[in-house]
Amino acid sequence: MSNDQIITLAHGAGGEAMQQLIDKLFLKAFNDKPLRQKEDQARVPLAELHAKGNRLALTTDSYVVSPLFFPGGDIGKLAVCGTLNDLAVGGAQPLYLSAGFIIEEGLSLTLLEEIVYSMAKTAKEQGVSIITGDTKVVERGMADKLFINTTGVGVIPQSIQLSAANARPGDKILVSGFIGNHGATVMLARDNLGLHSDLQSDCAALYPLINQLLLQHTHDIRCIRDVTRGGIGGVLSEIAQASNITIELDEVALPVRSQTRGICELLGLDPLFLANEGLAVFVVGPQHAETVLQLMQQHPLGQHAQIVGEVTAFSINHLHLKTRYGARRIVNVPYGLQLPRIC
Amino acid sequence: MSNDQIITLAHGAGGEAMQQLIDKLFLKAFNDKPLRQKEDQARVPLAELHAKGNRLALTTDSYVVSPLFFPGGDIGKLAVCGTLNDLAVGGAQPLYLSAGFIIEEGLSLTLLEEIVYSMAKTAKEQGVSIITGDTKVVERGMADKLFINTTGVGVIPQSIQLSAANARPGDKILVSGFIGNHGATVMLARDNLGLHSDLQSDCAALYPLINQLLLQHTHDIRCIRDVTRGGIGGVLSEIAQASNITIELDEVALPVRSQTRGICELLGLDPLFLANEGLAVFVVGPQHAETVLQLMQQHPLGQHAQIVGEVTAFSINHLHLKTRYGARRIVNVPYGLQLPRIC
Numbered sequence: 001m002s003n004d005q006i007i008t009l010a011h012g013a014g015g016e017a018m019q020q021l022i023d024k025l026f027l028k029a030f031n032d033k034p035l036r037q038k039e040d041q042a043r044v045p046l047a048e049l050h051a052k053g054n055r056l057a058l059t060t061d062s063y064v065v066s067p068l069f070f071p072g073g074d075i076g077k078l079a080v081c082g083t084l085n086d087l088a089v090g091g092a093q094p095l096y097l098s099a100g101f102i103i104e105e106g107l108s109l110t111l112l113e114e115i116v117y118s119m120a121k122t123a124k125e126q127g128v129s130i131i132t133g134d135t136k137v138v139e140r141g142m143a144d145k146l147f148i149n150t151t152g153v154g155v156i157p158q159s160i161q162l163s164a165a166n167a168r169p170g171d172k173i174l175v176s177g178f179i180g181n182h183g184a185t186v187m188l189a190r191d192n193l194g195l196h197s198d199l200q201s202d203c204a205a206l207y208p209l210i211n212q213l214l215l216q217h218t219h220d221i222r223c224i225r226d227v228t229r230g231g232i233g234g235v236l237s238e239i240a241q242a243s244n245i246t247i248e249l250d251e252v253a254l255p256v257r258s259q260t261r262g263i264c265e266l267l268g269l270d271p272l273f274l275a276n277e278g279l280a281v282f283v284v285g286p287q288h289a290e291t292v293l294q295l296m297q298q299h300p301l302g303q304h305a306q307i308v309g310e311v312t313a314f315s316i317n318h319l320h321l322k323t324r325y326g327a328r329r330i331v332n333v334p335y336g337l338q339l340p341r342i343c
Numbered sequence: 344m345s346n347d348q349i350i351t352l353a354h355g356a357g358g359e360a361m362q363q364l365i366d367k368l369f370l371k372a373f374n375d376k377p378l379r380q381k382e383d384q385a386r387v388p389l390a391e392l393h394a395k396g397n398r399l400a401l402t403t404d405s406y407v408v409s410p411l412f413f414p415g416g417d418i419g420k421l422a423v424c425g426t427l428n429d430l431a432v433g434g435a436q437p438l439y440l441s442a443g444f445i446i447e448e449g450l451s452l453t454l455l456e457e458i459v460y461s462m463a464k465t466a467k468e469q470g471v472s473i474i475t476g477d478t479k480v481v482e483r484g485m486a487d488k489l490f491i492n493t494t495g496v497g498v499i500p501q502s503i504q505l506s507a508a509n510a511r512p513g514d515k516i517l518v519s520g521f522i523g524n525h526g527a528t529v530m531l532a533r534d535n536l537g538l539h540s541d542l543q544s545d546c547a548a549l550y551p552l553i554n555q556l557l558l559q560h561t562h563d564i565r566c567i568r569d570v571t572r573g574g575i576g577g578v579l580s581e582i583a584q585a586s587n588i589t590i591e592l593d594e595v596a597l598p599v600r601s602q603t604r605g606i607c608e609l610l611g612l613d614p615l616f617l618a619n620e621g622l623a624v625f626v627v628g629p630q631h632a633e634t635v636l637q638l639m640q641q642h643p644l645g646q647h648a649q650i651v652g653e654v655t656a657f658s659i660n661h662l663h664l665k666t667r668y669g670a671r672r673i674v675n676v677p678y679g680l681q682l683p684r685i686c
Binding site for chain 2: 008009010011012013014015016017018019037038039040041042043044045046047049050053054055056057058059060061062063064085086087089090092096098099100101102131132133134136137138139141142143144147149151152153154155156163164165225226228229230231234238242273275333334335336337339340341
């Protein structure tokens with residue numbers, strides 16, 4: 001397709017233009033067998049799934065991030081990594097993705113191609129197939145350039161029983177890396193701020209790290225959650241609520257890049273609630289927390305991992321922060337949050 | 344939730360407001376066990392799926408229909424029926440759905456509730472569970488009220504082998520009812536036309552009809568496709584291409600409501616390319632086409648079914664129309680189509 005083409009309403013209307021877009025862009029980029037068969041649904045053998053575990057995992061996310069490209073990623077990479085991470089934190093091996101595109105009339109075809117090939121590359125690196133899709137085009141002004149929905153299918157091995165309801169007093173809270181990088185990066189990438197830094201989004205697929213840890217510590221790891229919208233504060237509050245426990249976080253132990261901290265201070269934001277897209281928290285039994293941490297730090301996705309807190313009590317259902325000055329305060333999840341359209 | 348509330352950016356930001364929306368609206372309406380567990384992914388036992396067949400079917404669609412409500416349906420009902428139909432036409436029993444909402448800031452909460460409960464009702468009627476979901480909110484003017492993505496999971500029984508590539512000369516083409524009703528209805532529901540009628544969208548889930556026909560005619564039915572964007576002309580062209588055959592349609596046999604025909608004549612549209620949302624075409628072996636037709640006509644979803652054409656030759660890869668005046672012409676699928684945002 002030539003460089004100066006744009007998406008028109010015809011590309012979403014079910015006629016020849018849409019068929020051409022499907023054939024020349026989506027089928028070429030994704031190039032998976034069930035997709036090439038062009039049936040109304042992709043079909044995969046259940047025996048192959050069943051050989052990998054005993055539960056199917058299903059998760060969906062729509063991505064509306066603005067801008068579409070940011071340091072460390074783009075909406076396509078994000079749409080693959082984000083959904084794969086939601087499978088991986090349940091202990092599932094991610095296998096298949098669907099992809100639904102809502103495109104604003106007038107989007108550059110070159111830009112769409114770049115995003116689609118970014119999705120294809122990320123999926124391929126993770127051994128995941130994009131097997132079914134959908135394209136809709138809406139009139140100018142009726143969407144903001146491009147929204148992508150991905151739905152992921154994975155399989156959870158029988159031995160794995162992760163749940164946000166599993167945390168108990170004494171458990172340690174581990175975080176796999178620096179907090180807040182994605183949120184700070186996207187904020188800086190928006191035109192209207194005028195700040196500059198070399199911060200990058202942490203956008204990454206976490207299955208390789210999670211899988212290695214689970215293989216060696218299946219029963220010591222109680223719960224894994226990826227930290228996205230809502231930040232580490234949001235996700236730990238959810239775990240505290242699901243397990244009916246109190247978590248105490250140690251502010252000094254939290255890995256925050258100095259640039260992220262600087263942006264937060266400048267703009268009055270709290271890194272506890274900044275979004276991430278390649279970060280997970282782990283709740284680990286006390287006996288093996290140090291071993292799990294060391295393993296994590298040896299993996300490229302967990303080099304900056306830290307133990308950042310512990311479960312202190314049953315039945316309180318709160319998140320506490322021990323500040324750098326030794327005081328303790330309750331962390332309340334804000335009603336709304338700091339940034340819209342971060343993922 | 345009170346009547347005068349609207350959706351704000353906070354409802355999509357991952358904080359307390361989003362949790363309240365999830366708890367008070369989505370969990371209440373959909374109320375399925377995997378959803379209530381509020382993990383990052385829904386989990387379902389693979390053994391239960393495997394007991395129903397040997398292939399998993401996966402399909403996705405984003406719904407951007409305008410207006411959100413139209414005679415015979417709304418975007419919620421459409422988002423459930425449309426995706427279930429894409430499973431059913433592959434012979435799959437639809438089992439699970441994911442639901443991803445992209446909401447424009449300022450949408451009435453009452454309106455969202457009405458749509459969400461319409462989805463819940465339609466899914467329940469079809470015995471399907473909505474087991475995982477996602478909510479994003481974008482700023483005013485960055486989306487048109489509401490877009491919904493649904494991804495469907497079903498299982499195909501071992502005995503069923505449907506494919507658009509299966510049609511062969513002599514096969515009959517059956518259509519399950521009137522063509523073009525959805526397209527004509529949505530067109531009339533748009534403010535700017537000023538025409539009135541009692542036409543209704545055919546929006547319906549077709550699995551009950553398809554399942555009954557497949558149970559009795561597993562091997563006589565070669566291919567089923569639901570007729571949506573692109574109309575019957577679009578879908579039969581796809582079958583002709585996939586099977587490398589010529590299909591001849593009989594214009595006189597095509598079931599078209601007089602009101603749909605009238606709207607088409609007035610606006611210069613072709614009912615062959617008008618959208619439908621509860622209609623399927625069946626390619627059936629010649630020996631059993633009449634029996635399948637009679638069975639179809641006995642079912643509420645197939646009362647107006649007709650045999651509308653046949654496969655006439657291999658290797659030509661065309662769709663022909665025998666007009667009401669006896670002439671034959673090649674039907675070319677338009678580059679774009681008549682209406683944007685019909686589903």
